Each structure stands twice: as C-alpha cells, then as structure tokens.
Amino acid sequence: MLDKKPDLAPAAETAVFLGTMPALELRAVSKQFGGLKALNSVSLQVAKGQVLGLIGPNGAGKTTLLNVVSGLLRPSSGEILIDGIDVTTWPAHRIAAEGGLSRTFQNIRMFAGMTVIENVLTGFHARMSTGLVSAVFRTPGERKQERQARKAAEQVLERLGLSEVADREANKLSYGLQRRVEIARALVSGPRFLLLDEPTAGMTPRETNEIMELIHQLRSSELTLVVIEHKAGFIMRISDQVAVLNFGSVIADGLPEAVRADPKVIEAYLGAGHAHT
C-alpha cells in the first residue's frame, strides 16, 4: 500500500450496512505522541447494541484508541460523537457520567485496599449526587441513594457470580475474578457503552472461556460493546463488526467473515507473501 489515502472509505461502507445513526462514531481521529502517530485518521462507527471487536498487532494503537474515546487522552485532531453529540473535548469523568461510557483496563485496575463490593459501589459514583452537606447531615436523600447504590452493586455482583466474594479484598482475588470485579464496577452504573481492553489478557483458557460467556450474557439491545483483543478467534466469535488496526490506521472494518478473509488483514498478521495462500 504505497498510496496513503485518508481512511474514510471503510467507515462509509460500514455506515451503509449499519443503516441507522451510529451510537458511537469516530471521525478522522488522530493522536500524535511527539513524532509517533499512534492513531492516523481513524474513522469508525458502531450501532447501538452491537459488539465491535477491535484487533490488531501489538502497538497498533488499540489501547490509545480506547483512551481517546474514554477521554483519558485528548485526540490531536478529529471528532468523537456519542449519539450524534460531539464529546471530543469532554473530560473523562463527564464522558463516563453523562456519555454513559464505561471501560476496563488492560492491566486490571482495582482500587487497592477496597473490598469487592466497595469497588463496585464506587462505580456507582456518577449516579449519585451526595455532596459534602448531605453527607455530613446524612439527609434522607443521601441515605436513599446509598441504599440504591448498595442494591445496584449487589445485583451486579449476583449477575456476574461474585456475591460470594463481595467482602473479600478485591486486589487479592485471582486474576479472572478481578477482571469480573472490574467489569462489575464498569457495569453497575448502567452504562450505554462498555469498552473492554483485552479482557482475557493473561488468563487461562478456562478463564478466557468464562469471560467470553460473560460478554455473550452482557449483550443487549441497550448496551454497545467495544472489545479489544489479541486472540483473533475469540473476537470473531463474539463480534458483530470487526475493525483491524495496524500502525494507527484502520485497515479493515466490517463483518467478521469479510474481515477474516481480507488480504490486508492476513498480511498484517502473517506478513506479506501469505496473502494469496
């Protein structure tokens, strides 16, 4: 590929097959770290209730993409839209609270020292409004919210099969369980978008299967999922739409079967020469 055109074409194709207004849209998003172009004019669209699988070799810019979308990094150029609203300049906490976008991290980030239920309760933060005054005077509103938070946390723990470890210290659990707690913490606020950054990184095959099952369970018409993965087989099975990043650019975007057969993808993964085999 010597002719470097801006990668707008794949996104336009996606829009045709989605048919509706995208819930999450990236328009020519770039991110530059000094001389390194981590994201090069990335355009993507995800429809509501769909699962977008994001794959690509190491250093392709997948995590940077997630950091930009969740507001932890500001893009160098381009726009990010949630339900058609431009959120490019929103700080991360606002994207989470008002945009309804939750995420997990590649290297699990538990709140150390907190129990499982406290971690999950903290995830309910944006749904509460307790201020200093209502906290000090323990107003009825504050108590009610606190009860709601606890109920929501207990429900999500139950749903993810974590009720039994609710009072254990979260960062002392097994890796697989910690990942579940992290997903529970992201889910408790009832987000409309859930971004999972390599949810099966460092997991045993059994734990990987459990997480895959969990992602299947999470699917609903109200929740839009973006999942980053290394394991191509895993991503093909869970996704409705797959996008492939390589050197910061989207090299393929579409239905899993189409992406799997794309020569550019095979080349990125296996190197030139395999494309026609």
Add this chain to the structure above:
Amino acid sequence: MSFDDLYFFFVIYEHTIATALINAIVALGVYVSFRAGIFNMSAIGFMALGAYTSGIIALDFGTPAVVGVVVGILVALVVGIALVFPVLRLRGHYLAIATLSFGAIVQALALNLDFLTNGPGGLVGVPATVRVWHLLIVLALLLYGAWVVQRSRIGRAWDAIRTDMAASRSIGINVEHYRLAAFLISTAMSALAGGLWAHVNRVVVPFEFGFGQLTVVLVNTLLGGLANPVGPVLGALIVSTMPDWLQQFDRFREIIIGLLLVVIVIYLPNGLVPRSFGLGFLRRRRSGIAGSTNAR
C-alpha cells in the same frame, strides 16, 4: 481520688490536654488530604495563618475568639484557593515539596513582617478564652463529620483517587473537583486549629510553626493511620501527651518523634487503627489469638 485531686490534675494538665486536642484537629485536617492521595505538607503553614490572623484580630479589635478564628479560616481559604490550582497540578513528591515551601514562606513572613506579626517576638497577650470543653466540642463535631463523609460517596471517591486516578476518571469521578475539596477542607481545619491555638496559648511566635512541628503533625497522623478518622485523632492524643508521661526523656523528644516517624513508615504503614474499627476488629483479634493457641 477525690474531686479536688481530679480538679488539680486538670489544672496542671489543662494546657497539655488543650494542646493535644488542637493537634488532633490538625491531624484530622492532614488526614483528609492524605486520604484523597494528596501529599499535602501545608498544614503548619495554614495553622500559622489561622493563629496569626486570629491573634492579631483579638489584640487589635478586642473581639471574641470566634470572630478571629472564623476570619482566620477565611483568610486561609483565600490563600488556599490561590495556592490550590498550581499545587494540584503536581503529583506525589513534587506536591509535597511545593506545599512544604509554602509553610517555610509563611514562617519567613511571620518572622519578617514586623508591623503585622511583631517579628521573632510574636504576638503576646492574646486572651486565653478558648477552654478545653470548647475544643472537645469542636473536635467531636469534626470527627463525626469526617467519619460520615469518609463512609459516603465522597470518601469512596477519595479512596479511588488515591489508589488510581485514571480508573477514577473512567467511572465518572471528577478527580480535580474532589482533590480541590480535600485540599480546602484540610486548609480550613488547619487554620481553625491555629486560630484556637492562639486563644489557648496566649502567645503566637514564629518558631512554633516550623519543620519540627510539621514532623510532629505527620507522626500524629500516620501513627493512628489513614484507615479512618479515629486514627489521626488517637495518634495526636498519644504523641501530644508523650512529653508528660515520658518526662525524663523530654530532652530527647524531637529525636523520639523523628525515630517514631521512621519506625511507623517502615513497620506500621497502615497505622494503629484498623479499617473496620469496632466489634468486628475485636472478634478477628480474638480468633487470631485462639488460632495461635491451637497451633501451639
């Protein structure tokens, strides 16, 4: 022990008790910053600001202590707001150094602004109108407030920010907002303690607001631990009464305090008071002891 004995005991130790209670208020202020993960060393600086403001107002205008104390808090908050924005851009050690130098600046100003502070001689003759029971009420209210706040959404947000800022942002916590609030609460509590101190001690001198005092404040806060607000209060009460129950070692007090800080940081990073402070803790302790008996 008759009532008279008790009365004399109180008269003799009143100043020690009052000092201990004031130290507890400062420790509680430092605790709020530390709980939010802000390595804030400005406590003594703001305490000096509160003490001088309160003392000057009492001496110049003859108003009751409460006026000076409140104005002291307001002055500290104004300075705190000016300080907080540049300071909170910093992290960890850098923030500690910046706030440490703030304390040094306040002390230098107190030493040199003679027209306002009377220089090294300090303010003398501030009416000693603050009594132990006043301090007890103030401390009890603050302790209650700190207790319920740390158990609320705010406390959880502070804990989250302390352990992982990016993860906190990603669940919708406005990190800057909560750090700002924690810093200003610490500021107000330090200034409050300073203002009260002026009316307990009668004298406000610059030498009482130096690095040595800051070390004591840190020991107070860390000895009890950050797990809950009872920790710093207990730590302050223990350390502040130490000179009296270790009277023969009084000369070595600063050495003992310094060593204590080293020992705490190395061997007792979580402090004395456990996280779930109450019956649950006692139960766990007892079963632990039973376990060791069985093993033997």
